[in-house]
Each structure stands twice: as C-alpha cells, then as structure tokens.
Amino acid sequence: MQYFPPALENLVEHFAKLPGIGLKSAQRLAFHVLSLPEEEASAFAQAILEAKKVIHCCPVCQNLTEGEGPCAICASQKRDRSTVCVVADPKDVVAMERSREYGGVYHVLHGVISPMNRVGPDDLHIRSLVERVAAGGVAEVIMATNPDTEGEATAMYLSRLLKPFQVKVTRLAYGIPVGSHLEYADDATLMRALEGRREI
Amino acid sequence: MQYFPPALENLVEHFAKLPGIGLKSAQRLAFHVLSLPEEEASAFAQAILEAKKVIHCCPVCQNLTEGEGPCAICASQKRDRSTVCVVADPKDVVAMERSREYGGVYHVLHGVISPMNRVGPDDLHIRSLVERVAAGGVAEVIMATNPDTEGEATAMYLSRLLKPFQVKVTRLAYGIPVGSHLEYADDATLMRALEGRREI
Numbered sequence: 229m230q231y232f233p234p235a236l237e238n239l240v241e242h243f244a245k246l247p248g249i250g251l252k253s254a255q256r257l258a259f260h261v262l263s264l265p266e267e268e269a270s271a272f273a274q275a276i277l278e279a280k281k282v283i284h285c286c287p288v289c290q291n292l293t294e295g296e297g298p299c300a301i302c303a304s305q306k307r308d309r310s311t312v313c314v315v316a317d318p319k320d321v322v323a324m325e326r327s328r329e330y331g332g333v334y335h336v337l338h339g340v341i342s343p344m345n346r347v348g349p350d351d352l353h354i355r356s357l358v359e360r361v362a363a364g365g366v367a368e369v370i371m372a373t374n375p376d377t378e379g380e381a382t383a384m385y386l387s388r389l390l391k392p393f394q395v396k397v398t399r400l401a402y403g404i405p406v407g408s409h410l411e412y413a414d415d416a417t418l419m420r421a422l423e424g425r426r427e428i
Numbered sequence: 429m430q431y432f433p434p435a436l437e438n439l440v441e442h443f444a445k446l447p448g449i450g451l452k453s454a455q456r457l458a459f460h461v462l463s464l465p466e467e468e469a470s471a472f473a474q475a476i477l478e479a480k481k482v483i484h485c486c487p488v489c490q491n492l493t494e495g496e497g498p499c500a501i502c503a504s505q506k507r508d509r510s511t512v513c514v515v516a517d518p519k520d521v522v523a524m525e526r527s528r529e530y531g532g533v534y535h536v537l538h539g540v541i542s543p544m545n546r547v548g549p550d551d552l553h554i555r556s557l558v559e560r561v562a563a564g565g566v567a568e569v570i571m572a573t574n575p576d577t578e579g580e581a582t583a584m585y586l587s588r589l590l591k592p593f594q595v596k597v598t599r600l601a602y603g604i605p606v607g608s609h610l611e612y613a614d615d616a617t618l619m620r621a622l623e624g625r626r627e628i
Contacts, residue, residue: 233494273473
C-alpha cells in the first residue's frame, strides 16, 4: 500500500539502497532533502551526477582522480617513482598521505582477494601492477593492505607474483599502535610487536 | 589539504550535511555512489530533483502530495470530512493510515510549538486549521500530536484556539502499548493508563 507520494517513495528507496541506511533513516533523509532550499537540493543532485561523470581511475596507479591523464601524485615531480605502495582502497591512499611520511607513488587494487565474497585476482587491478613492475624502474613495492586475513593473503599472493622481477617487496610493520596501552593489545599484535623488536 | 578529487569531496560534503550522517559515513556513501552503475547514480540524482519538483503541501490538509489540487485523502469521497485529525508530521499520517482504523481527514502542522527551537504558532500550519474549522462542517478535531511536552503544549494551545467554534476537541488515549509488558511501562504511562481505565 502506498502511503507517501510516489516521488517521495522513490527517493526513500534510493536512500534505503545505500550501505548502512535502513528504511527509517532513508525516510528521515528523504524528508530532509524535501525540506532543503531548492538550490541546495539541486546542488546535491548535481554533485552526484558530477562525481560520476568526472571521477575515474588514474591510468597509472588506479587511484580515483579527475580530468585527463594521471592523478596528481603520479604526475608530481616530487614523488619517488621507484617506490610503489600497494593499497586496497582509495581511502587508504588518503590515510597514507595524512601521515606526510611517504614520498613514493601508489597502486590501488580496489579490493582484496576474498574467496568468500567471490573476489579473485582478476577482479582487482593486479595485472596493471605487474605490468608496471615489469616495465622497470621500480625498486621496492610496499604492501600496505590491511593486517587481516584477506589483506595478508593478498599481500602474499602479490609478493609471489612479483618475485620474478627481482624487486624488493616489503610489508608495513606490525606492532603496538602509538598512544595505545599494552594491556589492551591483542595477543597476535603483541606477538608481532615482539618479533619485530628493534634495538634502541 | 585536499586528499580526494574535488568532485568527490563535494559529494562527501553534501552527504555529511544530512542529519545523522558523520564525515566517515558520508565518505562511505559517496564511495558507494561512485561504485554504482551510471544509470543507478543518475536515477538517484533524478529522484532528488523530481521529489523537490513535484511534491508540495495539499492546500486543504497540508500533507505532502503530488500533482494539482488536494491530496488523495482530502479528495476521497469515502473519508468523513467532519472529523479532522491534527498531526505534527507527514510521517504521523502514515502511522495513522497504517492502523486502518481512522476514516476521517487530517491536518498536518509540520512541527510543534517549541520555544527552545524558536518554533512559534506562526511557523506552523495553524492558521489554515482555524480557517478550516471556522468554515464549518467540522464536528470533531482529534489531537494526535506526540505525547511529549511540546506535543502536549501544542495540543493544549490548539484546543483553546478552537474553543470559540463550538467544535469537539479530543486527544488520543494514553496507556500501555499493546504487546508490551507492565513491568517496562514508565510511571507516567502507568498513571495515565490507570486514569483512563474503562469498564470491560
């Protein structure tokens, strides 16, 4: 049975399809959009269309970018092209950049290998990574996938794939997060932190 | 500092302005929209524009409706126009209709009187309610605002306003919600349930 006007019902359905948004939240969001000033609402709609239109993957690193050609990081003369950091997601590039520590370039896989979710190597940007390394000029590939089972497995898979190219493959260090407490660290993290201990 | 492409940043900002959506959720939603097929994303944008364009308030009851003239409920020949149920919000009309018990018409205030949020009687659709009652043909006005302080105060204010028109003003009954347990009912509800007890 139809309780809302069809146009409102339709908007609610679109919101309800978004991840983590249930029917009640979708209704609240749709009502909010209705209460927006005309120009706000159309700017929102425009932002969706615009983002879909102009954003694409960088042909070099597969990170999200706008406009023609490679992304700002790949195009920058200041970045060290001999070091490639492999991440699962564009959000991870943002996290790495926030640290202001890394001066190399990236490669975004857009996911991790996950048999449970039917994501195989061919569903990720792995071939372009291999081609990049095969083309030469890359000295080190840093695996920066998440430290969970799937991230680990993906890193292992890639390191084996890249072995023939005589490139150094490294992994981000495991350990106690800065600012946290030892007593809250889980066993696996503590074990890794102990394994990776360094002289001071 | 800019980490995402501007078009993506812009979309994230629009999502972050929605109620209950923080920055992290907004990023997740924006990435989800980017991952949608072209036609899905443009249908979403279209749904926003369409809803803003075609939905307006019914000239009689102020409920949300599409197209010309009064809403489906006000236009229906089956509804009893002598009974008007006053609710705060279009969502409350949906809740009332869901019960399939009510055969009268509605009046949607679009809010409640709330000095804390600077909402006064002039910010609500109160004048049109008074005019409706003054025009005659209304025998009973049922106050169905929420049973909280502001809903109560609004109902009291309206009942005083409507008194000169010799119309019966009633209030939805308070009591134990059906299917709930006595032990979980709060004191105020129990007191009201006791006050409103009826012979069986």
